[in-house]
Amino acid sequence: MTPLFRKPVIFAFCACLILFSSGIAGAQQTLMMATTTSTDDTGLLDYLMPLFTKDSGIDLKWTATGTGKALKLGENCDVDVLLVHAPPAEKKFVEDGFGINRRQVMYNDFVLIGPAGDPAAIKGKTVKEALAAIRAKQSVFTSRGDKSGTHQQELALWKAAGGPMPEKEPWYVQTGQGMLATINVAAERNGYTMTDRGTFIKYEADHKGNPPLKILVEGDQVLLNQYSVITVNPARCPKVKADLAETFSKWMAGERGQQLIAGFKLLDKQLFTPNANE
Amino acid sequence: MSSGKPPIFRIEALQQHYGGRRALFVPHLEIAPGAIVGLMGPNGSGKSTLLRLLGFIEKPSSGLIHFKGRTAAPFDPRIRSRVTLLPQDPYLMNRSVFDNVAYGIKLRGAGSDSVQRVHRALAAVGLAPAQFARRPWFALSGGEAQRVALAARLALEPEVLLMDEPTASVDAESAERIRRAALAARDQWGTTLIVASHDWSWLFEVCDAVWHLYAGTVFPAGTRTFFPGPWEQAGEGAWRRRLADGQWLIAPAGTDPSAPAYIESQKLILSRAPMVEGSRVVLKGTVLRQALIRRTGKVVVTVGIGELTLTAVLAPETLRNEGMAPGDGIFVTYAPEDVSWIDSS
Amino acid sequence: MEFLLDGFVQAIILLVHLDPETYSAIRATLWSSSAAMAVSLVLGLPAGFWLGYHNFYGKHALRTVVDTLLSLPTVLVGLIVYAFISRQGPLGEMGLLFTLPGIAVGQAILAWPVVVALTATAVESMDRQLSITLRSLGADRRQLLLSTLWEARFGILAAGVTAYGRVMTEVGISMMVGGNIKWATRTMTTAIALETNKGMFATGVALGLVLLAIAFAVNVSLSFLRRQVR
Structure with a gap:
């Protein structure tokens, strides 16, 4: 016979393989969530989830992607619950019967950031004026370009600013990547971009409080970034753990979740404002 | 020759084609058990093809080979390890001399005497087991490698031993050892020997019959x-x-x-x-x-x-x-x- | 530039301090790639032997197909596997999405053509006399397959190392099928992609170096294996 298993080393090698294969987690109640990169990148979920698991006994796992893909995963019944921030798309998602019980849980706001030199001189302007100035100056503006909540918000702002939607203009750079990557591209190109405040604070923290890009426009009403929790519709997706999703959704919108959100700080700055009760 | 016994091989209308070219045609042939048959002929005349067919390594394009009165085909369990071929350039597996010789015995399900059988086979081809058994395959001369390959066949105590130019590329001593070992197998177990060779000492001194092959045709008896x-x-x-x-x-x-x-x-x-x-x-x-x-x-x-x-x-x-x-x-x-x-x- | 040096320092810190997140990702990487290799070897070795050993009509065309599959884009494999194991997909019942076995399925598909093509090449390059020798010593079909593979073991080991390298370093399948879930399906490569996306270049470099170290460890143990099976 072929002496495949005669040598002890080969046997040990196979034993190692088997050892690794014992690595599947035990059967706890597991809730699967799709969320956006901003909640994951800022560390909010790393902060909240152990506390949620302690309170509820539910093990929450999440995959962080753009809102577009998160909604698609919900549509395909691959996740139980969504934590996303693109209100118009969310409303359509619920209207189409893909989700139920959309609950607003918190917001942060978007800001326009750019180099300290501010070549298009947008500092202190309204969003509408600022975007018009960037377009007029043809200053570099980086966009997520990935159908994420942030990207959809940015497009809405361009639309509100009037004029043709920027698409192929040389100064309009679509990265197709996450928020922090997009900020980094803007920094490299000495350009402007729009980001949620939470990600920007994280970016500031990464640069020891002195980043190359600064907040230039903020506080405009149109820059509000609303996050909601949506349960994937169990009528369409029978395998969805709707009860666990509801538990999570209520916990986030409830007193405990809201307090914790308010208490999540980076560089002593609050990143998200709870607003479930509004 | 022993005409009372049924032939060990009976060939009928055997043909082998390679890519449309006919390499061998044998209308009818019989080989008696225990015979020593020499195959003679220039390169490319079909000697190796005939040996591979008789060794049931290849399937013929058409025709039949009866082994001991019954038709047989490659992978026939009745044939395996009873009919064995020593090819012209024997291949030694990447393992020790002992394991090379023991391979066939182990395939068959090793008996308790497999070690002795391997040692006997090595001794039969003039290689001292103590000196050679543990050697790796690459630490052998050409003649030694050929003898190890023969020992691997002899360890099976085969009924038929087919040899393709067994002494073509070895020194005189190895050639003599190989010849003696093959003849000893015939004497000891009645092994039928079929040898393709250019070597006259095989063809004219040892063989009972010499078949001449030319351009894929076999001419039994007579040069x-x-x-x-x-x-x-x-x-x-x-x-x-x-x-x-x-x-x-x-x-x-x-x-x-x-x-x-x-x-x-x-x-x-x-x-x-x-x-x-x-x-x-x-x-x-x-x-x-x-x-x-x-x-x-x-x-x-x-x-x-x-x-x-x-x-x-x-x-x-x-x-x-x-x-x-x-x-x-x-x-x-x-x-x-x-x-x-x-x-x- | 300085993030390269930072990354190097950080890599050592991560390994020495047994950083739990890093070790979780190492474990996920080793688990999924090893499982993928086991599956692709079991399914790929006989197929590679068959393709390399036999001559048949259309063999050349089949070789071309297999060779083309060597260039399978990982994202395409990820999407195809996702389509099948999504809860809406035909294999949704098995619950493989966002699990390490799910990643392993995709990676096995990625590794399979590598194993088949390189095994076929290794078997093809074997001496024609090997088959004659094995069969003349009484090997049946199964023994012929096993002994030929054993004779070609160095070529096959090389096939394994190549395929292992490919599955261990791929991102597309792990990201698409695994979902980059922390403590569960976050592999070394998806962790690198995540950190890079977050602009944490030094951490990305550190994790990349750790992955390289794992690859080194795997190769050292395989070359040890190689000496053992001489």
Whole structure:
């Protein structure tokens, strides 16, 4: 016979393989969530989830992607619950019967950031004026370009600013990547971009409080970034753990979740404002 | 030979084609158990093909091979490890000499005596087990490797041992060891030996029968000389072919001018002086080799004429009377009507 | 530039301090790639032997197909596997999405053509006399396959190392099928992609170096294996 298993080393090698294969987690109640990169990148979920698991006994796992893909995963019944921030798309998602019980849980706001030199001189302007100035100056503006909540918000702002939607203009750079990557591209190109405040604070923290890009426009009403929790519709997706999703959704919108959100700080700055009760 | 026993091999209408070319055609042949058959013929004549077919390594394109009265095919469990082939360039597996020899025994399900069998087989080919058993495959000379390969076959105590040029590329000592080991297998277990070889000491001293192969055709019993084509017209009913030294071969007209012809060795007359006798063909050549056919007491003589080598079989007294020694000039005489055509259809 | 040096320092810190997140990702990487290799070897070795050993009509075309599959884009494999194991897909019942076995399925598909093609090449390059020798010593079909693979073991080990390298360093399948879930399906490569996306280049470099170290460890143990099976 072929002496495949005669040598002890080969046997040990196979034993190692088997050892690794014992690595599947035990059967706890597991809730699967799709969320956006901003909640994951800022560390909010790393902060909240152990506390949620302690309170509820539910093990929450999440995959962080753009809102577009998160909604698609919900549509395909691959996740139980969504934590996303693109209100118009969310409303359509619920209207189409893909989700139920959309609950607003918190917001942060978007800001326009750019180099300290501010070549298009947008500092202190309204969003509408600022975007018009960037377009007029043809200053570099980086966009997520990935159908994420942030990207959809940015497009809405361009639309509100009037004029043709920027698409192929040389100064309009679509990265197709996450928020922090997009900020980094803007920094490299000495350009402007729009980001949620939470990600920007994280970016500031990464640069020891002195980043190359600064907040230039903020506080405009149109820059509000609303996050909601949506349960994937169990009528369409029978395998969805709707009860666990509801538990999570209520916990986030409830007193405990809201307090914790308010208490999540980076560089002593609050990143998200709870607003479930509004 | 032992005509009472059924033949160990019976071949019927056996054909083997490679890519549309016919490599071998054997209408009918039988081999008696315990026989020693020599296969003789130039390279590419079909010797190796015949051995692979008899070893059930390949499937024939058509035809049947009966082994001990029943048809058999490759992977037949009845055949495996009873019929074994020693190929021309034996392959040793990347493991020790012992494991190479033991491989076949282990496949069969090793008995308790497998170690002794391996050692016996090594000793039979003249390799001291203590010295060679643990050697890796790459630490062997060519002759030693060939002997290890033979030992691997002998360890099976096979009923049929097929050998393809077993001594072609080894030194004289290894050749002698291989010959003795194969003959010992025949004496000990009645193993049928079928050997393809250019080696006259095999063909004429050891073999019970020598089969001549030429262009895929087998001519059992008796040696022959083959005349390859192409032929040209030489008057009414005759064809001729020019040899490199300017002499002409004459043959009766055939059907295919590119076909080879042959003449049986007994039909060639050798003489020191030219014979002038009517329609016969007389060619001048040089004696190359002589060898005794131990079984019949006759002598094989080869004569070089142009690019051809003719094989004649003479009585020893003819040889003595005529005083032919290698290097002597000699006249070969034959009758054109004794030349036959190889049916290439 | 300085993030390269930072990354190097950080890599050592991660390994020495037994950083739990890093070790979780190492474990996920080793688990999924080893499982993928086991599956692709079991399914790929006989197929590679068959393709390399036999001559048949259309063999050349089949080789071309297999060779083309060597260039399978990982994202395409990820999407195809996702389509099948999504809860809406035909294999949704098995619950493989966002699990390490799910990643392993995709990676096995990625590794399979590598194993088949390189095994076929290794078997093809074996001496023609090997088959004659094995069969003349009484090997049946199964023994012929096993002994030929054993004789070609160095070529096959090389096939394994190549395929292992490909599955261990791919991102597309792990990201698409695994979902980059922390403590569960976050592999070394998806962690690198995540950190890079977050602009944490030094951490990305550190994790990349750790992955390289794992690859080194795997190769060292395989070359040890190679010496053992001489």
